[in-house]
Amino acid sequence: xxxxxxxxxxxxxxxxxxxxxxxxxxxxxxxxxxxxxxxxxxxxxxxxxxxxxxxxxxxxxxxxxxxxxxxxxxxxxxxxxxxxxxxxxxxxxxxxxxxxxxxxxxxxxxxxxxxxxxxxxxxxxxxxxxxxxxxxxxxxxxxxxxxxxxxxxxxxxxxxxxxxxxxxxxxxxxxxxxxxxxxxxxxxxxxxxxxxxxxxxxxxxxxxxxxxxxxxxxxxxxxxxxxxxxxxxxxxxxxxxxxxxxxxxxxxxxxxxxxxxxxxxxxxxxxxxxxxxxxxxxxxxxxxxxxxxxxxxxxxxxxxxxxxxxxxxxxxxxxxxxxxxxxxxxxxxxxxxxxxxxxxxxxxxxxxxxxxxxxxxxxxxxxxxxxxxxxxxxxxxxxxxxxxxxxxxxxxxxxxxxxxxxxxxxxxxxxxxxxxx
Amino acid sequence: xxxxxxxxxxxxxxxxxxxxxxxxxxxxxxxxxxxxxxxxxxxxxxxxxxxxxxxxxxxxxxxxxxxxxxxxxxxxxxxxxxxxxxxxxxxxxxxxxxxxxxxxxxxxxxxxxxxxxxxxxxxxxxxxxxxxxxxxxxxxxxxxxxxxxxxxxxxxxxxxxxxxxxxxxxxxxxxxxxxxxxxxxxxxxxxxxxxxxxxxxxxxxxxxxxxxxxxxxxxxxxxxxxxxxxxxxxxxxxxxxxxxxxxxxxxxxxxxxxxxxxxxxxxxxxxxxxxxxxxxxxxxxxxxxxxxxxxxxxxxxxxxxxxxxxxxxxxxxxxxxxxxxxxxxxxxxxxxxxxxxxxxxxxxxxxxxxxxxxxxxxxxxxxxxxxxxxxxxxxxxxxxxxxxxxxxxxxxxxxxxxxxxxxxxxxxxxxxxxxxx
Numbered sequence: 001x002x003x004x005x006x007x008x009x010x011x012x013x014x015x016x017x018x019x020x021x022x023x024x025x026x027x028x029x030x031x032x033x034x035x036x037x038x039x040x041x042x043x044x045x046x047x048x049x050x051x052x053x054x055x056x057x058x059x060x061x062x063x064x065x066x067x068x069x070x071x072x073x074x075x076x077x078x079x080x081x082x083x084x085x086x087x088x089x090x091x092x093x094x095x096x097x098x099x100x101x102x103x104x105x106x107x108x109x110x111x112x113x114x115x116x117x118x119x120x121x122x123x124x125x126x127x128x129x130x131x132x133x134x135x136x137x138x139x140x141x142x143x144x145x146x147x148x149x150x151x152x153x154x155x156x157x158x159x160x161x162x163x164x165x166x167x168x169x170x171x172x173x174x175x176x177x178x179x180x181x182x183x184x185x186x187x188x189x190x191x192x193x194x195x196x197x198x199x200x201x202x203x204x205x206x207x208x209x210x211x212x213x214x215x216x217x218x219x220x221x222x223x224x225x226x227x228x229x230x231x232x233x234x235x236x237x238x239x240x241x242x243x244x245x246x247x248x249x250x251x252x253x254x255x256x257x258x259x260x261x262x263x264x265x266x267x268x269x270x271x272x273x274x275x276x277x278x279x280x281x282x283x284x285x286x287x288x289x290x291x292x293x294x295x296x297x298x299x300x301x302x303x304x305x306x307x308x309x310x311x312x313x314x315x316x317x318x319x320x321x322x323x324x325x326x327x328x329x330x331x332x333x334x335x336x337x338x339x340x341x342x343x344x345x346x347x348x349x350x351x352x353x354x355x356x357x358x359x360x361x362x363x364x365x366x367x368x369x370x371x372x373x374x375x376x377x378x379x380x381x382x383x384x385x386x387x388x389x390x391x392x393x394x395x396x397x398x399x400x401x402x403x404x405x406x407x408x409x410x411x412x413x414x415x416x417x418x419x420x421x
Numbered sequence: 422x423x424x425x426x427x428x429x430x431x432x433x434x435x436x437x438x439x440x441x442x443x444x445x446x447x448x449x450x451x452x453x454x455x456x457x458x459x460x461x462x463x464x465x466x467x468x469x470x471x472x473x474x475x476x477x478x479x480x481x482x483x484x485x486x487x488x489x490x491x492x493x494x495x496x497x498x499x500x501x502x503x504x505x506x507x508x509x510x511x512x513x514x515x516x517x518x519x520x521x522x523x524x525x526x527x528x529x530x531x532x533x534x535x536x537x538x539x540x541x542x543x544x545x546x547x548x549x550x551x552x553x554x555x556x557x558x559x560x561x562x563x564x565x566x567x568x569x570x571x572x573x574x575x576x577x578x579x580x581x582x583x584x585x586x587x588x589x590x591x592x593x594x595x596x597x598x599x600x601x602x603x604x605x606x607x608x609x610x611x612x613x614x615x616x617x618x619x620x621x622x623x624x625x626x627x628x629x630x631x632x633x634x635x636x637x638x639x640x641x642x643x644x645x646x647x648x649x650x651x652x653x654x655x656x657x658x659x660x661x662x663x664x665x666x667x668x669x670x671x672x673x674x675x676x677x678x679x680x681x682x683x684x685x686x687x688x689x690x691x692x693x694x695x696x697x698x699x700x701x702x703x704x705x706x707x708x709x710x711x712x713x714x715x716x717x718x719x720x721x722x723x724x725x726x727x728x729x730x731x732x733x734x735x736x737x738x739x740x741x742x743x744x745x746x747x748x749x750x751x752x753x754x755x756x757x758x759x760x761x762x763x764x765x766x767x768x769x770x771x772x773x774x775x776x777x778x779x780x781x782x783x784x785x786x787x788x789x790x791x792x793x794x795x796x797x798x799x800x801x802x803x804x805x806x807x808x809x810x811x812x813x814x815x816x817x818x819x820x821x822x823x824x825x826x827x828x829x830x831x832x833x834x835x836x837x838x839x840x841x842x
Contacts (some may be wrong), residue, residue: 006669019463021454022638022647024445033442042440043475047466054464054486065475181541217443221634226443281732288711288717292731296709299785299818310703310713316728316771320741350737364720399719 007178009035009042010066012058014074014083015157016049027072027162039066039180039230050080063150069072070170073157075140077119083154084143087347088127091147095125102134105139127154130236133169137161137173142169151177180232183242187249188259189223192408197223200252202372204245211238212245220399221406222265227247237398258413265409272416273354280412281306281350283321285333285340286360286376291405306350310343321345334359334371336388345383354415355381356408376404380411387411422678428599430463431487432481435495435504436578437470448493448583449614455587460601460651461489465530471501480511484571491591494578494767496561498540504575505564509548512568516546526560541544550576554590559581563590572598575656601653604663609671609680610644618644621673631658633666639822642827643686646670679834685713686830693837694775700770701833704742704763705731706754707781707797727771732763742766755780755792757809760800766801775836776802779829783821797825801832808832 011032013025025047032042043066048058055074062069074083085131088095102124109116124134133142138161143154152169155162189197198216208214211231217224227245231238258268273280275294282291282305292308295301299359314333317323323341331337339359344419347355360376374393379386389411393403432453434446446468453463464487470477476495483490495504509516514775523545530537544560547553554563559582564575574591608617619637629635636647647668652659655751671678679689694701703712703726713729716722730741735754744762752758760780768776781797788794794815800807812834814824 019453019466021450022636024447024450026445029445032440036442043470043472044442044479045466045468047468049464057486058465065478103607209612215443261687284710287714288722288726289705289713289729289731292710293708293714293822296731296733296783297822299821301709302733302787305709306734307737308710308733309741310710310717310729312717312723312729313727319770320728320730326499326747362717366723378702398718401714403478 012071055086213286281352283346339377343379433492476507702773704767760798764800765801
């Protein structure tokens with residue numbers, strides 16, 4: 001990504017709790033994304049406790065090495081909140097009482113029918129020369145300070161205060177300084193290995209214009225290709241570059257791409273079921289309910305998801321799904337024929353258009369040489385037929401469960417896409 | 422928490438990807454926990470990109486303000502990996518070729534039947550005067566450097582390399598320096614509000630010895646009380662303090678505490694089912710499979726979890742569970758009588774000792790004035806009876822689903838605990 005010239009940028013997250021094993025600053029992910037959108041790259045993130053000397057030292061260090069410094073947190077009314085004081089000392093400026101801020105905080109308390117507690121008086125002091133950023137969602141105002149070539153921004157820590165303040169007051173000011181932007185698109189891919197995907201898209205890299213970037217990420221059961229195009233001024237030509245790049249990648253990866261606008265696999269499958277007017281029932285063994293759970297995470301899924309059965313034991317497979325016990329005896333509960341019978345059974349009994357099934361060994365116990373941990377059969381039944389797929393997944397129990405549901409959903413997705421023809 | 426005297430500590434996380442919106446350093450949570458265990462408080466966390474000048478600047482800043490500096494990442498074989506070089510320059514030391522490291526890396530490749538790529542030659546250079554920490558899980562060795570009163574530690578970034586190296590080589594060295602420690606216990610609580618919990622344990626605070634600390638955290642469906650006791654030398658008396666404190670809290674919170682040793686709710690319930698020799702079957706509507714999914718996340722759950730049914734539609738409730746359609750017509754699918762009939766139905770059909778059911782409105786659609794989004798009935802059936810509980814949960818679909826399963830599991834847990842009597 002290209003840097004907005006000379007705007008070396010640093011984020012300062014303030015709070016003793018952010019240096020415990022229990023909490024992590026997440027505001028910075030939001031800030032980095034929005035700054036990147038403006039073509040601003042973050043060079044440093046510093047996390048520091050509510051300690052006056054340490055905090056002041058961090059501001060001094062930041063002012064030496066960065067030109068844009070955004071701090072978050074430590075603007076509250078308690079003794080612990082030291083960000084204003086530390087920044088003022090680092091800048092060599094005074095804190096001055098601000099009547100407008102005072103009125104606004106008093107008014108906020110009055111609306112709730114209480115007097116302003118004396119501790120909040122502290123929040124009425126602002127750094128001399130700072131622009132005050134009103135906070136409609138809390139008592140702590142933000143501050144925008146210019147000192148020579150340095151811009152120092154103090155934002156409150158709670159996300160529901162920080163985010164609106166950033167969008168309303170910081171974004172337009174930075175936009176005016178920079179005028180750069182980054183356009184982004186995320187493609188989600190499944191059903192191929194990371195190396196196969198890399199092989200396929202390798203040919204695109206030499207064609208990549210200098211303002212465009214491709215990042216690939218791998219998760220269990222999912223790959224991502226993240227496309228970005230940096231530009232300045234009018235975004236029209238950048239949008240064209242991004243669109244062309246996306247088309248090139250889509251051509252290389254074909255139906256392996258299941259999401260182009262951020263949707264999850266279960267949302268993609270749900271949208272296809274809905275648009276085709278089809279219904280679904282599920283029968284799960286080793287995935288233990290995760291398949292139905294994922295499908296029903298989608299709002300409105302009750303219009304196409306009819307029912308699910310978790311048939312852990314053999315008698316359940318027989319009683320709930322009509323899988324013949326002789327079939328289980330012959331092939332074993334973890335087998336292609338049983339996966340098929342489960343999918344057909346749940347479809348027929350539920351009266352759905354499709355039946356989807358999973359049977360396998362999630363581990364860590366229960367594996368054998370012939371049927372190892374991670375062996376999973378997925379079955380799909382439709383009105384005129386059925387198909388079974390066999391896979392071996394690696395990883396701990398939860399990962400095997402997830403990957404088996406990802407595979408089952410993908411099998412259904414591909415079948416639904418064929419329906420179109 | 423008390424600080425180990427004069428050991429001002431800083432963590433440096435190195436990697437350009439850690440300054441994108443997609444990744445966050447998580448190693449530091451592990452490091453902070455283990456350092457806190459030794460009574461070492463972390464004063465700063467700095468995240469910096471793979472940029473030689475920025476990285477060297479961070480080492481210089483750290484050496485001015487901290488006495489223990491632990492960096493993670495940037496020790497790999499690529500051009501981007503600059504941590505060794507930057508630390509050497511900040512220290513004013515040379516990189517020297519290390520024959521032992523070279524032999525070990527070559528041997529690692531030989532075992533995989535390939536020659537060491539030339540890029541790995543870089544990893545054979547170590548900072549002059551450093552103690553080399555062998556890496557059994559990767560090619561990058563760690564480095565322990567003493568420079569005056571400063572201890573500088575370079576660790577590899579991948580968690581499966583960093584964690585074992587910390588335990589084997591860093592922990593004993595720091596233990597020898599410090600001799601402080603922190604003992605910890607986490608109690609997980611459900612079935613009460615945060616404010617009720619605070620009211621109950623408030624009386625404990627004045628009795629708190631100065632070396633002990635209580636932190637409370639609130640999540641949807643779960644509260645936590647985190648106890649810690651800091652000490653030095655022999656931990657026996659600190660263990661007694663922690664034990665006494667835990668007993669005080671347990672007395673205040675009683676059966677609301679479901680976990681004392683880190684176990685999840687589903688593990689706690691699973692352990693009770695197993696110890697009582699009982700079996701379970703589940704019938705879910707609005708939770709859509711999450712109850713069965715959570716129960717089957719526990720390895721070995723097939724010994725007590727017999728089957729699950731996700732009966733989204735009314736006909737499924739009737740056909741799979743035997744819930745009379747007239748009952749649904751009279752009371753509605755989301756009602757106490759239907760929850761009870763679902764629990765009894767799934768227990769009888771599965772032949773289990775217990776039947777657990779959930780029916781409700783997960784949202785965002787489907788709510789009415791009389792039956793709002795978040796209204797959930799949970800039913801529990803046992804051989805000689807049944808009980809139903811009604812709750813209204815707040816939050817988005819996934820949160821309502823989770824809270825309804827947490828409540829159902831807790832109802833079963835309390836019943837299983839009574840069985841003991």
